[in-house]
Amino acid sequence: xxxLLLIIGGPxxxxxETSAIVLTRAFGEKGYNVVADREYHSNIRGRHSYTHMxxxxxxxYSLAFPVDLFVGMSVESVFTHFMxxxxxxxxxxxxxxxxxxIDRIVSMEPSVKRRLRKQMQELGVGDRVEDILRFxxxxxxxxxxxxxxxxxxxxxxxxxxSPRRISRYMSGIAIAVVAALTGIDLESVVDGLRARLSGRxxxxxxxxxxxxxxxxxxxxxxxxxxxxxxxxxxxxxxxVVTGNEAVAIGKILGxxxxxxYYPITPAADESLYLEEKMLLKANSKNLGGIVVFQTEDEIxxxxxxxxxxxxxxxxxxxxxxxxxxxxxxxFGWAGINEVPIVVTYYQRGGPxxxxxxxxxxxxxxxxxxxxxxxxxxxxxxxxDHMEALIDAVDAxxxxxxxxxxxxxxxxxxxxxxxxxxxxxxxxxxxxxRGSIVEGGVDYKRFSKDSIVSPRAKLxxxxxxxxxxxxxxxxxxxxxxxxxxxxxxxxxxxxxxxxDREIPDAKKAVLYxxxxxxxxxxxxxxxxxxxxDAIRKLEDKYSxxxxxxxxxxxxxxxxxxxxxxxxxxxxxxxxxxxxxIASLIRxxxxxxxxxxVAKYTGRPIYENELVDAVERIVENKEKRVVLxxxx
Amino acid sequence: xxxxNHRWKTDLWIDWCPGCGNFGILTAEVEAFKELGxxxxxxxxxxxxxxxxxxxxxxxxxxxxxxxxxxxxxxMGIKLANPNLVVVVNGGDGDLLGIGMxxxxxxxxxxxxxxxxxxxxxxxxxxxxxxxPTLRRGxxxxxxxxxxIQDAVNPIAVALASGYTFxxxxxxxxxxxxxxxxxxxxxxxxSALIDVLQPCVAYNNVYTKEFYEKRIYKxxxxxxxxxxxxxxxxxxxxxxxxxxxxxxxxxxEKIPIGIFYWNPHVDSFEERxxxxxxxxxxxxxxxxxxxxxxxxxxxxxxxxxxxxSKKIIHIKKNFQN
Numbered sequence: 001x002x003x004l005l006l007i008i009g010g011p012x013x014x015x016x017e018t019s020a021i022v023l024t025r026a027f028g029e030k031g032y033n034v035v036a037d038r039e040y041h042s043n044i045r046g047r048h049s050y051t052h053m054x055x056x057x058x059x060x061y062s063l064a065f066p067v068d069l070f071v072g073m074s075v076e077s078v079f080t081h082f083m084x085x086x087x088x089x090x091x092x093x094x095x096x097x098x099x100x101x102i103d104r105i106v107s108m109e110p111s112v113k114r115r116l117r118k119q120m121q122e123l124g125v126g127d128r129v130e131d132i133l134r135f136x137x138x139x140x141x142x143x144x145x146x147x148x149x150x151x152x153x154x155x156x157x158x159x160x161x162s163p164r165r166i167s168r169y170m171s172g173i174a175i176a177v178v179a180a181l182t183g184i185d186l187e188s189v190v191d192g193l194r195a196r197l198s199g200r201x202x203x204x205x206x207x208x209x210x211x212x213x214x215x216x217x218x219x220x221x222x223x224x225x226x227x228x229x230x231x232x233x234x235x236x237x238x239x240v241v242t243g244n245e246a247v248a249i250g251k252i253l254g255x256x257x258x259x260x261y262y263p264i265t266p267a268a269d270e271s272l273y274l275e276e277k278m279l280l281k282a283n284s285k286n287l288g289g290i291v292v293f294q295t296e297d298e299i300x301x302x303x304x305x306x307x308x309x310x311x312x313x314x315x316x317x318x319x320x321x322x323x324x325x326x327x328x329x330x331f332g333w334a335g336i337n338e339v340p341i342v343v344t345y346y347q348r349g350g351p352x353x354x355x356x357x358x359x360x361x362x363x364x365x366x367x368x369x370x371x372x373x374x375x376x377x378x379x380x381x382x383x384d385h386m387e388a389l390i391d392a393v394d395a396x397x398x399x400x401x402x403x404x405x406x407x408x409x410x411x412x413x414x415x416x417x418x419x420x421x422x423x424x425x426x427x428x429x430x431x432x433r434g435s436i437v438e439g440g441v442d443y444k445r446f447s448k449d450s451i452v453s454p455r456a457k458l459x460x461x462x463x464x465x466x467x468x469x470x471x472x473x474x475x476x477x478x479x480x481x482x483x484x485x486x487x488x489x490x491x492x493x494x495x496x497x498x499d500r501e502i503p504d505a506k507k508a509v510l511y512x513x514x515x516x517x518x519x520x521x522x523x524x525x526x527x528x529x530x531x532d533a534i535r536k537l538e539d540k541y542s543x544x545x546x547x548x549x550x551x552x553x554x555x556x557x558x559x560x561x562x563x564x565x566x567x568x569x570x571x572x573x574x575x576x577x578x579x580i581a582s583l584i585r586x587x588x589x590x591x592x593x594x595x596v597a598k599y600t601g602r603p604i605y606e607n608e609l610v611d612a613v614e615r616i617v618e619n620k621e622k623r624v625v626l627x628x629x630x
Numbered sequence: 631x632x633x634x635n636h637r638w639k640t641d642l643w644i645d646w647c648p649g650c651g652n653f654g655i656l657t658a659e660v661e662a663f664k665e666l667g668x669x670x671x672x673x674x675x676x677x678x679x680x681x682x683x684x685x686x687x688x689x690x691x692x693x694x695x696x697x698x699x700x701x702x703x704x705x706m707g708i709k710l711a712n713p714n715l716v717v718v719v720n721g722g723d724g725d726l727l728g729i730g731m732x733x734x735x736x737x738x739x740x741x742x743x744x745x746x747x748x749x750x751x752x753x754x755x756x757x758x759x760x761x762x763p764t765l766r767r768g769x770x771x772x773x774x775x776x777x778x779i780q781d782a783v784n785p786i787a788v789a790l791a792s793g794y795t796f797x798x799x800x801x802x803x804x805x806x807x808x809x810x811x812x813x814x815x816x817x818x819x820x821s822a823l824i825d826v827l828q829p830c831v832a833y834n835n836v837y838t839k840e841f842y843e844k845r846i847y848k849x850x851x852x853x854x855x856x857x858x859x860x861x862x863x864x865x866x867x868x869x870x871x872x873x874x875x876x877x878x879x880x881x882x883e884k885i886p887i888g889i890f891y892w893n894p895h896v897d898s899f900e901e902r903x904x905x906x907x908x909x910x911x912x913x914x915x916x917x918x919x920x921x922x923x924x925x926x927x928x929x930x931x932x933x934x935x936x937x938x939s940k941k942i943i944h945i946k947k948n949f950q951n
Contacts, residue, residue, distance in 0.1 A: 025943055028943045028945075029943050029944070029945060029946055030945070030946065031945045031946075188946070195940065198940070234945055234947060235945055236944065236945060237942055237943060237944050237945060238942070238943050238945065239938070239941050239942055239943075240941055240942075240943055241941050245941065249938060249941070252929060252937070253927045253929050253934075254920075254927065255920025255921065255927065255928075257711065257915035257916070257918060257920070258707065258710055258711050258915050260707065277937065278906050278907055279906060279907050279908075280929070280933075280937065282929075282932065282933035282936035282937055283932070283933075283936060285933065286909065287928050287929060287933060288909075288913070288915070288918040288919075288920070288928070289906070289907030289909065289910055289915065289918075290907075290915070291710050291711070291903060291907075291910075291915055293706075293707075293710055295703065295706075295736070296703075296732050296733060296735075296736035297732060299699075299700060299703065299733075300700075300702075300703035300706070300732075300733055300736065301703075303696065303697065303700045303703040303704045303707065304703045304704065304706050304707030304710070305707060306704060306707060307676075307694070307703070307704040307705060307706065307707020307708040307709075307710075307711070308707040308708065308710060308711035308915070308916070309707075309711075310694060310704075310707075310708060311707070311708045311711035311712040311715070311916040312711065312712070312916040312917065313711040313712075313915040313916045313918075314920065315707070315711065329697055329700075330697065330700065333696065333697055393927075420943070423934070423942070426926070426927065426929075426930065426931050426934060427926075429926070429927055430921075430924075430925040430926065431920055431921035431925050431926070431927055432925060433921075457712075457916060457917075458674055458692050458694075458708060458712070458715065458916075459671065459672055459674075459692075459712050459714070459715050459916065459917075460671065461671050462671060463670055463671055463690060463691060463692055464692055464693075465686065465687060465692070465693040465694075465695070466693070466694045466695065466696075467686070467687070467693075467694075467695035468679075468695065468696065468697055469695070475693070476640075476642060476687050477684075477687065477695075
């Protein structure tokens with residue numbers, strides 16, 4: 001086996017995250033490539049959530065269905081995921097679930113329940129968990145019934161743990177099942193536990209005991225049928241990070257000194273991680289300090305970040321759609337005042353509160369055009385964790401070199417998923433701050449001598465003014481029409497400068513066949529399923545994926561060179577409109593006739609995209625809407 | 631830069647109405663800067679939107695003329711990045727207490743070392759005289775079509791409730807009094823509010839020069855008035871805040887100006903950050919080196935391994951599976 005997919009499903013707050021982190025580390029330590037996504041409701045405890053993992057012998061980026069292994073930690077998860085299991089897969093439940101019926105599940109949304117019941121009736125499945133298992137067994141699925149409570153009792157007895165505290169060990173059962181069936185050794189699991197439960201050796205010991213018991217039983221009865229082949233290439237070390245953490249690490253490398261934020265999903269974890277790193281101290285070396293500032297709202301978050309940038313610190317703020325909606329006025333101020341700030345923007349399902357914990361790419365046009373008036377901005381997007389890390393450095397470099405606000409556009413899919421990525425090559429990372437001067441007497445902050453005026457920090461030896469009004473070279477209000485033209489053009493023409501100076505490799509990248517018949521076009525997280533899908537299809541088609549990273553200014557001529565009319569062009573996006581296709585048409589005149597759209601808030605899965613491409617190529621379908629996943 | 635010989639006003643023509651209270655505030659403010667010997671390159675005036683906000687352009691020190699209601703968070707960002715700068719916010723009552731009230735309250739909670747000079751004239755002047763949050767209910771200034779039906783907020787009371795550690799009021803045309811209060815506010819380490827009563831000659835025909843000059847009296851001339859907290863003692867704080875609150879309620883017959891409350895014993899936000907980052911004040915974020923001469927990040931591979939050790943997995947090469 002070279003590629004394993006699994007789901008662990010259970011209520012929010014039941015330790016799924018612990019299971020995912022421990023397993024990711026355990027597989028990572030063996031050298032496997034791991035991607036783990038968290039699907040969850042906007043809720044603290046009780047609603048259905050699941051971890052969807054992919055473990056492979058070489059680089060895979062996306063998730064896919066069906067899965068080879070399902071571990072049910074709740075009755076609801078059994079009904080939710082029974083159709084997600086592959087025909088020879090392993091489906092693991094608690095013996096206590098067997099008599100439970102779907103209509104008794106209070107946490108399941110009524111419409112989901114109705115839909116599942118209808119599906120079960122059509123399949124001729126009864127409404128108990130036992131019926132589900134029988135149905136699956138008839139399809140060739142291997143079912144495993146395990147008394148979770150029995151193992152927990154054994155643990156409680158051994159270490160005299162009170163019944164009230166025993167439920168916190170549930171995650172150990174899921175970890176043990178996965179480790180046993182995939183043949184991961186206990187020591188790797190314990191290493192993962194130790195990292196997760198840092199310092200709490202007692203908990204590690206308890207978990208170890210529990211996991212060992214469960215593993216012994218599973219391996220004794222079933223062996224390790226889901227054993228993976230050895231990894232293709234063994235690195236010495238890898239980073240295991242969420243997208244939020246990858247960005248935070250990139251920002252730290254890139255010299256972030258002031259981060260502002262107001263808590264919002266799915267962005268807040270980035271700032272939380274930065275709060276752990278306020279004091280940059282390595283061994284005895286003092287490398288500075290980062291002020292992480294939790295503000296009263298997003299308006300304060302962006303305006304405080306702007307203030308920090310005026311004083312000369314590399315400053316950024318982090319948010320998602322609702323927060324950026326509040327930031328727009330401040331963003332425009334940064335535009336007219338040519339302030340180098342970075343807004344890290346993790347898209348989630350909109351409009352309004354939308355689906356706070358689900359992903360989307362439907363804010364592309366918002367990011368491109370937010371704010372009244374016309375001004376230069378950079379919108380830079382990342383397609384995976386490694387890109388997110390490197391782009392976080394580039395975002396600061398671009399902001400300061402060109403003195404424009406930069407939006408680093410990401411999404412929930414990247415933010416909340418965990419992946420194993422290589423240690424970044426630090427020798428290739430450079431800090432480029434552009435023109436920073438002391439200023440001196442008669443300093444003109446907005447000197448018209450160059451498009452990008454030499455920038456002095458507030459507090460340098462000069463005096464300067466900033467204003468949201470149109471202004472003269474000193475930064476004083478001016479409504480003179482001649483000055484207006486000069487200042488307006490100075491600002492807007494930065495877009496041409498940026499287009500000239502940013503290297504092509506940072507604008508867009510073509511993956512797959514260099515002379516393809518079929519080109520998928522996308523940006524952001526779309527890269528992950530697209531790269532995996534073209535790999536699946538490369539024996540069958542001449543196919544490539546055009547990954548656009550720089551969305552403003554859009555590299556139109558580069559795009560025109562690739563999106564030729566004799567090629568089958570397919571736009572792919574997590575939105576209804578597939579805004580990237582509209583944008584390309586608007587900016588380069590190229591019509592992308594085929595669209596693949598998904599707007600359920602769940603990621604595009606490899607298998608879905610493979611099917612969609614086949615439908616488009618074989619049946620000439622214009623638009624394929626994807627909907628897989630609960 | 632030499633402060634005393636510095637020309638503290640710019641050459642710009644000042645476009646406030648003749649007789650505007652802003653002139654008094656401008657004069658008192660620059661005189662205070664001069665007397666304190668501030669360096670104009672290390673001083674930043676942050677203003678919002680409105681007539682008062684233009685003051686940032688009229689003072690010959692760094693000026694950041696921001697957005698309506700947002701001067702405080704801009705100022706907080708500047709101060710956090712470089713706590714060695716003197717940061718003064720000038721804003722109107724509509725700006726700071728209407729659209730920007732959330733920030734006004736939040737600053738008090740933090741006790742960040744910023745001085746707020748509130749140009750309080752009871753109206754939105756630049757949009758032609760609508761009622762502001764400090765205009766009392768039942769009052770009809772000349773641009774209103776009918777008497778105001780919203781109650782006023784009390785800036786002194788809000789500041790006390792929010793945690794400001796220096797709370798004072800002055801009057802735009804008592805330049806000497808205002809100047810002295812501004813000097814004390816700047817010397818105070820923590821969040822300071824100066825509520826400046828200011829006639830608007832164009833739109834406020836109720837709170838006029840005559841109105842104020844008939845009612846105003848000075849707290850410092852009141853026997854036994856002592857607004858300063860002597861010890862970091864919760865009981866003394868409670869007593870001083872309570873007395874200040876009672877004074878803040880006076881309005882119709884007599885209006886007190888002067889220092890209502892002054893507590894120098896509360897940690898400033900900068901000190902709270904310093905507890906986390908010891909070199910914060912000596913080497914503030916705005917001026918820290920972030921790269922070497924070749925542009926390499928100061929986080930080298932060795933530092934990277936230490937800082938992110940919890941995220942790094944060492945792969946076990948003796949593979950058995």
